[in-house]
Amino acid sequence: MKDVKTIVLEGKEYMVVGELQINGIEYIHFAEIENPQKFCIRKTAVIDGKEMIVGLDNKAEFDMALQAFSQKHIKDLEN
Amino acid sequence: MNDEYEFYEHFGNRKPRLHAEYEDAYNSSVASSGVAQPTPKENMTLTKAKTTLMAIACVGMIAVSAIGGIGISNLIEQRQNDIAVAQYFKEEGLNDVLKDAYWSTNNGNGLVHGYNLYTISDHIMSSENPDIVLFGFYNAIDTNKKENMDQIVSMVSFDGVRHENTDEYFAARGFVDKDGNPSFKVYEDVMTERVLAEKTIQDTSSKHGISR
Structure with missing residues (x-):
């Protein structure tokens, strides 16, 4: 049995399937629990002193994070 | 500019055709889409494996990381295919x-x-x-x-x-x-x-x- 982190984002329940620090920013890869092939990538930011999970800035950041998580998952599966 | 952008750059909204899965993930991830709303990180909770196992069963995999890998690797492959197709038509x-x-x-x-x-x-x-x-x-x-x-x-x-x-x-x-x-x-x-x-x-x- 294993504990996983879950969170409700925009009314849907997601679980954390990966976390990465890239250039000092924490990125989180979430998969929908009901439909695990659907996913999103968010990052954390401090807003008004509170740690928040927020959307990425643009396509370039999304593609960069996507590649990084892809490599991480491939590496995890190989191990 | 990659071939995919170049192939589509002279049309309407000047963005490349996005694969549906990519577009879904992209829209769910970027703030500008209006979908991704700031959420306090403290709302994140630890859940017992029961939920995880349900999700794992859905995709027939045995590792949590594999679940993430499926969505992402499918999408990366689709994007590579899209780019290769666009490159082919550009060359033609x-x-x-x-x-x-x-x-x-x-x-x-x-x-x-x-x-x-x-x-x-x-x-x-x-x-x-x-x-x-x-x-x-x-x-x-x-x-x-x-x-x-x-x-x-x-x-x-x-x-x-x-x-x-x-x-x-x-x-x-x-x-x-x-x-x-x-x-x-x-x-x-x-x-x-x-x-x-x-x-x-x-x-x-x-x-x-x-x-x-």
């Missing part, structure tokens, strides 16, 4: 035809744009592989795809046979789902495979200095 000179066929005008309510379908159908008729070239135009045309396809198909003959519309063309060429109904999904999947195969042959020939 479709960009120039599309630029010739493209028109835009201000109708008083704003800019509207479209394509001269005669220019496109002429090019399809003069090509060695009209099915593949038609697919190139299908990929590139970003407005009223179905209507434009219907018109183009009715203006072209394939192996000497004319079809009234896209549905007839799909049925005749075998682009049908398991129930025998014409399917754009089947069309996209099959034609993408054909283009990738053609591109592989082309790349190999080019590498070995063989002219085709």
Whole structure:
């Protein structure tokens, strides 16, 4: 049995399937629990002193994070 | 600018065609889409494996990281295919035809744009592989795809046979789902495979200095 982190984002329940620090920013890869092939990538930011999970800035950041998580998952599966 | 952007850059909203799965993930991830709302990280909770196992069972995998890997690796592969397809059509000179066929005008309510379908159908008729070239135009045309396809198909003959519309063309060429109904999904999947195969042959020939 294993504990996983879950969170409700925009009314849907997601679980954390990966976390990465890239250039000092924490990125989180979430998969929908009901439909695990659907996913999103968010990052954390401090807003008004509170740690928040927020959307990425643009396509370039999304593609960069996507590649990084892809490599991480491939590496995890190989191990 | 990569080939995919270059292939589509002269059209309407000037963005490349995005694969549906990529677009879903992208829209769910970026703040500008309006979907991704700031959420306190403290809302994150630890959940027992029961939920996880349900999710794992859904995809038949045994590791949490594999679940993430499925979505991402499918998507990366689709993106690579999209880029390769766009690159193929660019190399085949479709960009120039599309630029010739493209028109835009201000109708008083704003800019509207479209394509001269005669220019496109002429090019399809003069090509060695009209099915593949038609697919190139299908990929590139970003407005009223179905209507434009219907018109183009009715203006072209394939192996000497004319079809009234896209549905007839799909049925005749075998682009049908398991129930025998014409399917754009089947069309996209099959034609993408054909283009990738053609591109592989082309790349190999080019590498070995063989002219085709």
